Amino acid sequence: MENKISELNRLLLAVKEVMDDSGVALINSVIEQCKAVVIEGIMPEHNETIRFAEKIGFIKQGQKKLHLLISGRYFLELNKESMYDLLPAQKNYILRTCFLHGHFREETLFLLYKFSPDYKDNTFRWSAIDDTPLKVEGWFIERLIELGLLIPMESGFEISSQYINAVSAFLDEGKGWTLESFEQYLAEKKEVGDIAERAVFAYESERLAGLGCEVEAKCIRIISRLRVNAGYDIESFDNAAPGINYNRFIEVKGAKSPFIRFFWTENEMTIAKKLGKNYWIYFQGGIDAKNGVINNDPLLFQDPLNTLMKDADITNTPQGLIIQGKMKGVEVSKPIKK
Incomplete structure (x- = not known):
């Protein structure tokens, strides 16, 4: 998704604002509600955010309506103060259920396999000079940076120290499958x-x-x-x-x-x-x-x-x-x- 993942907060808060008691909202009403809020002077393509939210199981789209699903409701519950920026708990939830597991699992595994362990600094790094090309779309890397998993370096990226153990275990999952x-x-x-x-x-x-x-x-x-x-x-x-x-x-x-x-x-x-x-x-x-x-x-x-x-x-x-x-x-x- 070219839009920031934080746009999920704008979208889901809009759904919450206009939905009925069964969690259903008209798409046009949701988009109008999204347009009413300008964040950092940016007005993204809201339909793209809707497609992304549907892809990861937060909403379901049909007959010009949006249905808020259980995962989407839980993501909203983590945002008790109705903030537009992603909260740490929201980042963890998205990272674990959509990238290290879930819809983007294979893409994340493909990307992180290109990283090399740095035993001296106890991390994983990828260098544009020393390692094989990542061959993933730029937006995918940007979203992992937004979530705090990747930290940009001068000529590449490294894994945030907070997630070293999680990434190590994740990479080990791919071994021995037949x-x-x-x-x-x-x-x-x-x-x-x-x-x-x-x-x-x-x-x-x-x-x-x-x-x-x-x-x-x-x-x-x-x-x-x-x-x-x-x-x-x-x-x-x-x-x-x-x-x-x-x-x-x-x-x-x-x-x-x-x-x-x-x-x-x-x-x-x-x-x-x-x-x-x-x-x-x-x-x-x-x-x-x-x-x-x-x-x-x-x-x-x-x-x-x-x-x-x-x-x-x-x-x-x-x-x-x-x-x-x-x-x-x-x-x-x-x-x-x-």
């Missing part, structure tokens, strides 16, 4: 696996929201379908994370029985050892798929190699361990998330 392993993973997925992941995702969202970490709660993601060899299923946060760098990596185990019984692979144990206290197992028992309910809250195990292993019955197999125990989560009755 269509073969992806299809094999899907074929082996058990009935309760997807249900357990959705339940844990909802649990984590509620946990972080309860800590007042609303941006982090919106940025949790299930990565198991894309990174079949990651050794965990969900990326989350312990609490507030200003650098939007994931620091809680959750392997989800599900079962119909409320009592612990699951298989832990060699790869998952290797990753658990590497991540230490940042690695968690969430055991989601009590899944009743037939009746569409979950009868127990998940059990949480941080650094399971040093905690769970002490209290569980363990059976060795050539592929990994069968973990069993008499523990179960608090009894509840929750509908299965769709």
Whole structure:
């Protein structure tokens, strides 16, 4: 988008001003409202901002109307004082959900692969002199500068220190993906696996929201379908994370029985050892798929190699361990998330 991303605030504030109770606004009314506000003496092409907002899932366009979607509403909620400049929380949200994940993920990965690690200064840099051409449109780079991810240098760019860890993890995501392993993973997925992941995702969202970490709660993601060899299923946060760098990596185990019984692979144990206290197992028992309910809250195990292993019955197999125990989560009755 040639327009600044901050134009989303002008657009969505205009939608909020003229929309009805169902979140629907006439496009012409929205554009007129946008034109009524001049910022920095600039009057951009508002239709371009509308197309961008639709592309990233903030609004839906149809029959000369704009529908404000959940992501757009949340972006507005982060702007409690109705500012036109992007707030830090808005930048983090856009960066994580639209560039490091979401619509522009592949373009961002393609761009950042051209950056080289600078171990002395603990950053990533790209030089027009030493590195291969970026081959991306200028507006894309400008938007990443606006969001604070890229810092211009004399002959190139470097990654902002705030996002070094997030970018490092992001670049590592591309390693080891194959269509073969992806299809094999899907074929082996058990009935309760997807249900357990959705339940844990909802649990984590509620946990972080309860800590007042609303941006982090919106940025949790299930990565198991894309990174079949990651050794965990969900990326989350312990609490507030200003650098939007994931620091809680959750392997989800599900079962119909409320009592612990699951298989832990060699790869998952290797990753658990590497991540230490940042690695968690969430055991989601009590899944009743037939009746569409979950009868127990998940059990949480941080650094399971040093905690769970002490209290569980363990059976060795050539592929990994069968973990069993008499523990179960608090009894509840929750509908299965769709």
